[in-house]
Amino acid sequence: xxxxxxxxxxxxxxxxxxxxxxxxxxxxxxxxxxxxxxxxxxxxxxxxxxxxxxxxxxxxxxxxxxxxxxxxxxxxxxxxxxxxxxxxxxxxxxxxxxxxxxxxxxxxxxxxxxxxxxxxxxx
Numbered sequence: 001x002x003x004x005x006x007x008x009x010x011x012x013x014x015x016x017x018x019x020x021x022x023x024x025x026x027x028x029x030x031x032x033x034x035x036x037x038x039x040x041x042x043x044x045x046x047x048x049x050x051x052x053x054x055x056x057x058x059x060x061x062x063x064x065x066x067x068x069x070x071x072x073x074x075x076x077x078x079x080x081x082x083x084x085x086x087x088x089x090x091x092x093x094x095x096x097x098x099x100x101x102x103x104x105x106x107x108x109x110x111x112x113x114x115x116x117x118x119x120x121x122x123x
Contacts, residue, residue: 005113012106013065014059023055036092041098052115057081065110072114075107082107 022028033041040090044050057077064074089096111118 008106009068009071009110010066012103012110013071013074016062016065018062020055020058020062021058023051023058034092040092041101054081066082071110072117075114076118077112078107079111 018027058081061074061077061081064070064077066074082100086097086100086104089100
């Protein structure tokens with residue numbers, strides 16, 4: 001079971017490295033946007049720093065997840081990004097909600113798996 005868990009966690013980290021890289025290099029085709037999505041995209045383009053910041057944090061979080069020693073930190077870094085992804089898909093793009101929820105659950109699984117590492121922060 002430990003090997004399967006590590007494979008899932010590593011694939012999860014690699015996915016975020018890929019998605020973060022895609023914010024800098026156009027390697028994913030852009031889907032058709034609804035009017036609401038287009039408005040959000042235009043607003044984000046005005047905030048020139050937000051997409052590089054999120055992409056950088058996805059890459060850093062993904063890299064940290066890949067290595068077991070830093071996995072707990074990577075999961076915490078990716079948590080607010082995943083909350084945003086889940087909220088985006090649940091409100092604006094419902095077709096992506098199942099995958100967003102799966103990714104969110106994997107992140108929560110990583111956090112639960114490393115719970116003892118977080119305890120010193122709250123004591």
